[in-house]
Amino acid sequence: MTENSPLHAQLYAEMVQRIRTGVWQPGDRVPSEKSLIAEFGTSRGPVRQALAALRSEGMIVGGRGAPPRVQRTAPAQSFDTFMSFTEWARDLGMAPGQRVIEASRRPATEEIAQELQLPPDATVVEIIRLRLLDDKPAMLERSLFPHEIGKQLLPADLDNGSIYQTLRRVGVVPVRARHVIDAIAAHPLEVEQLHVAPGAPLLRVRRLAYDESGTVVETADDRYLPSMAAFIVENTVERRAPLSRQAANTTADLFEHDD
């Protein structure tokens, strides 16, 4: 694993582990660059690169004249963990579950075709799943895929395993996504599946995922029970979060494509 990766990445991994396992305690000073160089037997470049990575994720702060300090902070979730409900649940130590409500193939509406960058009336695959945490309903997920991609999913066992893992096996790898977070009242389907009162507030996340080449892989509409999940952002003066607050009158633009 760490053998073929670049030196600075190995150093980074080693440092992350030391922080996580408490070898470097929160509030402590990190060893000086000089001692790290001596320990790892490298030059200053890779060491500084690894430290810069830690800093960019907020795990260490300060510096300039004195070694930086370890900061205990909610670790940023990896792209995969953030995208995949299954991986997220495992990360939390909870049992992910799912029940397919609907899996269908249908012609796209004009709006959906545009979101998926498809010609009008193209076929899309829609999958609606109830997601569970430790057997309790947590989220209702409505995903839309272009037919080329979605057809790989219909024969798969959607009740077990992650859609993303299935997609990866067939060579579809999302690498970029845009999430729009807001609140919405529960509709009849959510009332039925999530066991909430009609009109109850739900946390909605609409997602547009792209692969390497910039083509849209998925558009989704996830509705979370606020009693089961929340989103956290950590923000610093130095470190901008790739997060912004948008006026809703421009929400239509939010799903415009960049490239």
Added chain:
Amino acid sequence: MTENSPLHAQLYAEMVQRIRTGVWQPGDRVPSEKSLIAEFGTSRGPVRQALAALRSEGMIVGGRGAPPRVQRTAPAQSFDTFMSFTEWARDLGMAPGQRVIEASRRPATEEIAQELQLPPDATVVEIIRLRLLDDKPAMLERSLFPHEIGKQLLPADLDNGSIYQTLRRVGVVPVRARHVIDAIAAHPLEVEQLHVAPGAPLLRVRRLAYDESGTVVETADDRYLPSMAAFIVENTVERRAPLSRQAANTTADLFEHDD
């Protein structure tokens, strides 16, 4: 401005401007490092440092063998813009407005004292304001400050100008914040002020802001009309957002202090 800052920062600023002004068009290749070195008359280090900064903010992508490409992406909002309703509205080209509902001094409850890192029964200042965008209600903001800080706000003209600007004038500068985003049903006060039906879904953002020394400056509970605002996150495999999804049974921990 750019005279005393380090070289790589100057290069970064210049490159950002070129992207914003369209000298470097989205989709275009960035000039090669060699040509940038020749143009700016520096060595490779600062040039690469500036490019790395652009990359970390998602403004350029790719590389390794070919010059990176300019990516048109929703620019991450600066810490100030993200914190301050006033600056955010101005950024959108809309007119920010506000009406103070309540500004009071009171003993803290146990829970609030803990959040603000104060001894039990310490005095806190609570300010509740209705926030407007172009004269339309958009958000109800409930902020709590330690008395030492809040007392500077009570005599201020809270109906005009930003709280953060006022705080900065008296030397209180937040540099780090944690935001927890979820959904909640409208309560009587929101029904009255935001003109929504009882139980209507609102987007809630709870915020804990720290200053340089790590002491809590503010804790707040903002409730947005989902028809007026949403949050956007852009996520990449390479670039982790400092954002995570959390199970709500751990929500009590979310406001635990780090340091």
Added chain:
DNA sequence: CCTCCTGACTAGTCAAGACAACTTATAGGC
């Protein structure tokens, strides 16, 4: 006309060294 291969170019990685700016602890003076 298409495919494949080669070579020029590019960015990623690493090393070693030098100086500037800053922090911290120590030693000295009051």
Added chain:
DNA sequence: GCCTATAAGTTGTCTTGACTAGTCAGGAGG
């Protein structure tokens, strides 16, 4: 005991040089 000046140590910044691994266009061959 307290404050201040100093010195040592640390990180930030920049340079130069080298090698590796990837991209891309153009030419040879089918």
